[in-house]
Amino acid sequence: MTTTLIDELIGQDWGLFINGNSGPSSSQDWDPVLSPATGKSIARVAAASLEDLEAAVQSAKAAFKAWAALPGAEREKIIRKATAYARTQAERIGMLMALEQGKPYAQSKGEVTSSCDLMDYFAAEAVRVEGYINSTEKGNLHSWVTYQPVGVCGFITPWNYPVSLLSWKLGPALSVGCTAVVKPSEVTPLCSLTFCQALVEGGIPPGVINVVMGKSTIGAALVKHPEVLKVAMTGSSQTGKKIMEAAASQLKKVSLELGGHCPAVVCADADLDNAAEIIAYKGFRNMGQSCSTVNRVYVHSSVHDDLVEKIKAKGEKLSIGDGVQEPNCDLGPMATAEALQKVIRHVDDALQKGATLISGGKKPAGEQYAHGHYYTPTVLTNVNKNMLMMREETFGPVVPIERFETLDEAIEKANDTDFGLCAYVFTKDFATTMRLSRAIEAGTVCVNNGAVNTPYAPYEGWKDSGFGLELSRKAVYEYLKTKHVKVQEI
Numbered sequence: 001m002t003t004t005l006i007d008e009l010i011g012q013d014w015g016l017f018i019n020g021n022s023g024p025s026s027s028q029d030w031d032p033v034l035s036p037a038t039g040k041s042i043a044r045v046a047a048a049s050l051e052d053l054e055a056a057v058q059s060a061k062a063a064f065k066a067w068a069a070l071p072g073a074e075r076e077k078i079i080r081k082a083t084a085y086a087r088t089q090a091e092r093i094g095m096l097m098a099l100e101q102g103k104p105y106a107q108s109k110g111e112v113t114s115s116c117d118l119m120d121y122f123a124a125e126a127v128r129v130e131g132y133i134n135s136t137e138k139g140n141l142h143s144w145v146t147y148q149p150v151g152v153c154g155f156i157t158p159w160n161y162p163v164s165l166l167s168w169k170l171g172p173a174l175s176v177g178c179t180a181v182v183k184p185s186e187v188t189p190l191c192s193l194t195f196c197q198a199l200v201e202g203g204i205p206p207g208v209i210n211v212v213m214g215k216s217t218i219g220a221a222l223v224k225h226p227e228v229l230k231v232a233m234t235g236s237s238q239t240g241k242k243i244m245e246a247a248a249s250q251l252k253k254v255s256l257e258l259g260g261h262c263p264a265v266v267c268a269d270a271d272l273d274n275a276a277e278i279i280a281y282k283g284f285r286n287m288g289q290s291c292s293t294v295n296r297v298y299v300h301s302s303v304h305d306d307l308v309e310k311i312k313a314k315g316e317k318l319s320i321g322d323g324v325q326e327p328n329c330d331l332g333p334m335a336t337a338e339a340l341q342k343v344i345r346h347v348d349d350a351l352q353k354g355a356t357l358i359s360g361g362k363k364p365a366g367e368q369y370a371h372g373h374y375y376t377p378t379v380l381t382n383v384n385k386n387m388l389m390m391r392e393e394t395f396g397p398v399v400p401i402e403r404f405e406t407l408d409e410a411i412e413k414a415n416d417t418d419f420g421l422c423a424y425v426f427t428k429d430f431a432t433t434m435r436l437s438r439a440i441e442a443g444t445v446c447v448n449n450g451a452v453n454t455p456y457a458p459y460e461g462w463k464d465s466g467f468g469l470e471l472s473r474k475a476v477y478e479y480l481k482t483k484h485v486k487v488q489e490i
Contacts, residue, residue: 006095006099009043010042010043011043013045014190016056018210019055019063020207025048027052030045033187034100036101036334036335036373037325046213050221053222053225054225057181057210060207061151064152064177067174067178068149068177072128072175076123076127076175079120079126079204080123081202082198082199082203082204083120084116084202085199086195087112087116090113092194093191093198095324096194097112097191098323099324100191102287104321104323104329105323108191111164118164118168121455122171122172125176126176128473129147129476131144131147132144141486142487143485144485147176148177148480149176149177149479150229153178153179153229153232154180154181155169155173155183156231156233157169157183157234158234158235160286160289163195166184166192167195168257168470168471170182170199181222182212183211183214183218224246224250228252229253232470233254233255233257234257237258237259240466240467243256244256244467254467255467256468257461257466258291258465258466260295260419260422261421262295262424262442263413264279265411265414265425266297266307268300269427271426271448272303272306278424278448278450280318284314284330284331285330288397288398289339292421292422294399296413297399297401298402298403299403299404300403301403311379315360315379318331319331321368331377335373339373339396340375342396343395346398347389357378358379358381359379360398361376362375378397381402382402383400393419411439411440418463419463420465421461422452424445427447427448442462442465443461443466443469444457455472456472457472458475459472
C-alpha cells in the first residue's frame with residue numbers, strides 16, 4: 001500500500017484551491033517541493049500571483065454571508081461531517097507530510113487525525129457563543145451584548161506542524177462563521193493544501209476555505225489586503241512583528257503564535273526518570289522543530305550527572321531514518337538545509353565557547369543519510385548564556401544542560417530571555433510547584449509533564465512569543481466582534 005501511495009503522489013503538479021476548484025496560477029508559475037530525506041524534487045505547486053490572491057479573497061468574501069448566517073448547530077454538523085471524511089484521507093495527507101516535511105509517516109498520519117479531533121472540539125463551540133443581558137439605569141432601557149464573526153481571515157501557517165497548526169486556526173474560525181484564505185509554508189504546501197481540499201470534499205461549502213501557495217510576498221499581500229479582516233500566523237517572532245506593523249494601519253485583528261526558548265527546571269527532588277523522558281521527548285521529537293521544544297535545561301547540581309546520563313541514554317535509543325521508507329522510525333531528517341545549518345552553527349559556537357559534548361553533535365553515519373538533512377540527537381553540558389543556543393531558538397534536536405544551586409538562580413536563568421511561550425518544571429514539592437509556576441514568565445508552565453498543547457486550555461505566548469491566543473474555547477473570541485445593543489422603549 002505504502003509504495004503504491006508514494007508512486008501516486010510523487011511527480012504531480014498541484015494547483016491553487018479557490019472556490020472549491022483546483023487549477024494553475026494565472027501566471028503559470030510553479031515552485032518545486034523538495035524531499036528533506038533525499039534533496040530531490042517530489043512535486044510542483046502553483047505559485048500564486050496577486051491576481052490569484054484577489055480571487056481567493058473574493059471567493060472567501062462571497063461565501064461568508066451564507067456561512068455566517070447558518071445556525072451554529074448546522075455549522076457544527078457540517079464541520080463534523082467534513083472531518084469524518086478528512087480522516088478517511090489521513091494516509092494520503094500524512095504521506096505527503098512525510099514526503100515534504102520529513103516527519104515519519106506514522107507521526108504524520110497521527111497529526112492529520114488529531115487535527116480532525118481538534119476541529120471537532122471547536123465545532124462543538126459553534127453553539128456555545130453566548131452573549132449576555134445587562135441590568136440598566138432605567139426600567140424602559142434594555143441592553144444586551146452579542147458576538148458576530150469577523151469575516152474573511154488570512155492564515156499563514158508553518159512547516160513544522162503544517163496540518164495541526166492550521167487546524168488551530170481553521171477550527172475556531174469556521175465554527176463561528178468566518179471564512180478563510182490559507183497561505184501554507186512553501187516548504188510544506190502539499191499536506192496543508194490536501195487537508196483543506198478534504199474538508200471541502202467532505203462538505204464545507206466551496207469558498208469557505210481557499211488555499212494559495214507562494215513565497216513570502218503572497219503572505220505579505222494577504223496580511224495587507226483590506227478585505228482580510230483577521231490575520232493569524234504561526235512562525236518566527238521577527239515575522240510576527242512585521243505582520244503586526246503591516247496590520248496596524250488597518251487596525252485589523254491579529255493573533256500570532258511565535259518563537260519560543262523554553263526552559264526546563266529540574267529540582268533536586270524531581271523524579272529523574274520522568275524528567276529525562278519528557279525532556280528527551282520534547283527536545284528531540286520532530287528533530288526539535290517545535291516552538292515548545294525544551295531549549296534549555298537547568299538542573300540542580302546534586303542531580304546533574306544522573307539526569308545527563310538518563311537524557312543521553314534516551315537520545316541514543318532513538319532511531320533515525322527516512323520517514324517515508326521507515327514509517328515507524330522515531331526521527332526523520334530536518335525539514336530544510338537552512339534549519340540543519342543553524343543547528344550546526346549553534347553546536348559549533350557552544351563547543352568553541354567551552355561546552356562539553358555528551359552525545360550526538362554530528363550527522364549520522366551511513367550512505368542512507370548522505371543526501372538528507374539528518375542530525376543526531378545532541379546533549380551538551382557546561383553551557384552558559386553567552387552561547388547562541390542559550391539565547392536564540394535553535395529549532396533542532398539539541399538539549400543544552402546547565403547547573404543551578406538555588407531556586408532564585410533557576411528562576412533568574414529561566415526568565416533571562418525575550419521569549420515566554422512554555423516552561424517545564426520537575427519537582428515533587430507543592431510549594432516549589434506554586435513558586436516556580438508563578439515566577440516563570442511563560443504563557444504555559446507544565447509541571448512533571450510535557451503536554452503543553454491541549455484543546456481545553458489557552459495557549460498564549462508572553463513577551464516575544466506571541467500576541468493573542470490559540471486553543472480552548474477562548475480562542476473562538478479571536479474570530480468574533482463584540483456588539484452592544486441598547487434599546488429604549490418608546
